[in-house]
Amino acid sequence: MKRRDFLKTSVVAGAALSIDFKGLQAALSTNTMAVEQAPEMVAVMGGEPEVMLDKALETLGGIGKYIKKGQKVVIKPNIGWDRTPELAGNTNPQLIKALVKKCLDAGAEKVTVFDHTCDNWQKCYESSGIAAAVKEAGGIIMPGNDEKYFKEVSIPNGVKVKSAKIHEALIEADAWINVPILKNHGGAKLSCAMKNYMGIVWDRRFFHQNDLQQCIADICTWQKKPVLNIVDAYRMMHQNGPQGKSAADVATLKSMIVSPNIIAIDTAALALFNQVKKLDMEAVGHIGKGEELKLGTTDLKKVNIKRIKI
């Protein structure tokens, strides 16, 4: 009898030992978070892009909160320049690959990736590593090189931009994710989530002709907002942007900021940028103009931010 008891006990003890204690902790932490309510912004530092993306989405409540089954999803990175990932001219391809996979895993019907590039689009798609990343992940990489792909939509809340031709993939999409890379920018001063909108429109000349900062804010008022903005600051171009000349323009920050609030995320990104190069909020006119158009807040104290260091 005693022996049987002993065996029973040891089996139970063994089973108890094999319980994943981390899981318990995670369960506990999510519990507390549910009490705290999910943050509006997550900033992660210190990991590889995929790892940081995992962490951030998990903290926000999972990709399923933003991408539903059967949806047509568009991911809009910055692929503006014929530059390799090390030079930080374009969004990190590892991040795009992981994100495409996540969307497909969440049940997206299809995931399309495009940008209206500045340099020759084929060279940009190739050098950036994004075309290959998207294909590997099972997404569709679509050209944005021809006016043909762009359809006129109205921007009723714009001050200068009243209508614009926007890429048809976005017009047809059920949800889209804005995935800029954080950069210095000669014209707009800072290139981040709001500036990344310029890659969804055809006629950028109009923007430059009619108060660039106002036009950037205007286009962000387009009714179909991204479900998430994911700022890639794994590598950050702090000078000579947006194209960059060499590796000397790049700082490796290994960071990422995720939020649905576009004004708050650009404000936070600017603060991150300021640790490397000084740049006044006033100079980045489009953020303030966006706040005036009620796109979000620049007061980060009002935003529930979760900061994670890996």
Place this chain on the structure above:
Amino acid sequence: MKRPNYLKGLRVLLAVLFFVPILLFFLDFTNKMPMDIHKLLHVQLLPAILGGMFGIVAVLLLLTLFFGRIYCSVICPAGVFQDMINRLFCIGKKKKKGIRRFKYHKPLNWVRYVLLAATAITAALGFSGLCLLLDPYSNFGRIAANLFRPSVMWGNNILADWLMKMDNYSLFHVTISTVSMAGLVAGIVALVVFAVMVIFRGRLFCNSLCPVGALLSLVSRYSFFRISFDKEACTHCGNCEHTCKAEAIDAKKLTVDTSRCVDCFNCVSSCSKGGLQYRFNPPFRKEEKKIAEAAMNMEAEPQPAVNSRRTFLATGATVAATLPIVSAIAEGVEQAKGNGHGNGHGKRKGRKKWPPVTPPGSLSLERFKDKCTGCHICVVKCPSQVLRPAGLEYGFDYLLKPRMAYLSSYCNYECTICSEVCPAGAIMPITVEEKKSLQVGIATFFINRCIVKTEGTDCGACSEHCPTQAVHMVPYEGTLTIPQVNPDLCVGCGGCESICPVRPMRAIIVKSNVVHQTIVLPEEEEVKNVEVDDFGF
């Protein structure tokens, strides 16, 4: 009964092997074809002469000396193209109206040798207009680049739109932007000239207008292998004469004018009796025969070879007499050029007209004008579509030559494709490293037109597109920044000009370097390790 004719089969096979890759190379707008195909362009005779590739020229001349004008039926894409027009024309026609519609004509020696001499002399004097207008390869290039290519792209767009509806983006929509009015007209004219001449007179182009044909004819008349009659086998049916595209066979006199024969071997296969043969029959052997023949045949007329030699000499004399006129024209051109860059004012229009920006590797405007035959291979191969054929806006001596048109695109900082493909060496081969320090022009900034000044708003599009940051933003009023140009860093790629939003006159324009300069590349900045371990917010 037709005898099997391996010679014609071989000729057709070789022609296909040369023609198809060249044609596809011109048509390929996806840039997926191997770049090595451009080597087939380097064996084109006239570009090779202009490019000073004397090895290739010597080989081609020797080839002609041994085997006759096989070049015209195999290597020259315009020759093969004419054969194709001929073939298409014959479809569905009876032999007499189709393949056997030709008859012997006397050679147009005056025309061809005057044109040859005029082309050679003007080219030597630095005026390549006749080379450009008459070179068969370049004419074919202009047809392919300005007519066929847009048609293929147009077809692609229809197909791409259709595939796009099914979420297939293996094909994509392409913009046809490199076809200029001048290019289109040149393509149509060349196509019509080829078609009309082929339909009515076979290879008349090659034996009247074409300077390459004329040059080769001077050699081929002495070729070792040639087509000649087997007088015993011949039944005088005349089939060979009627199939000869070059109209070089006189079936009555049983002569074949080897100076015009392009070695197509159609005559050999048209003769069921084996009355025509391609064999080793060098002229020195023939001379002996000729003497014997002449003795036998009292009515013998002057031999065509003698005849044309005389014409050639006469032509030479005439051309020599017209030399002063030509040099006067050339001088006039020179003067016009002088006016062009002297003070930057074209007198006729009374407003600024800067000379065209020529592609990196062309070294100077003058050199480029002398060498370029306007085949448009660089135009079609430029991935940025920045090279556009000029019309008459830069004068007759720049007609159809490509210029860097920074209208909506610019020269990629790390691309050297045009320099690789140019068969005439008008754009010399350069490496990416060499290119980065080549300055084809300098960005010139007009502050009074700039948005930042006129509107008081941010712009910076020019600086954004500058790969060297020669155009950089400096503080202006308030938080505004305005562009500034550092000429020592500028390569003249046109990134700034192409994107400047100001109209009608842009605020930043690349002024060409009539002679290309080199810049000293700035030392690479040291990579500083930036340590950031907090978010900053």
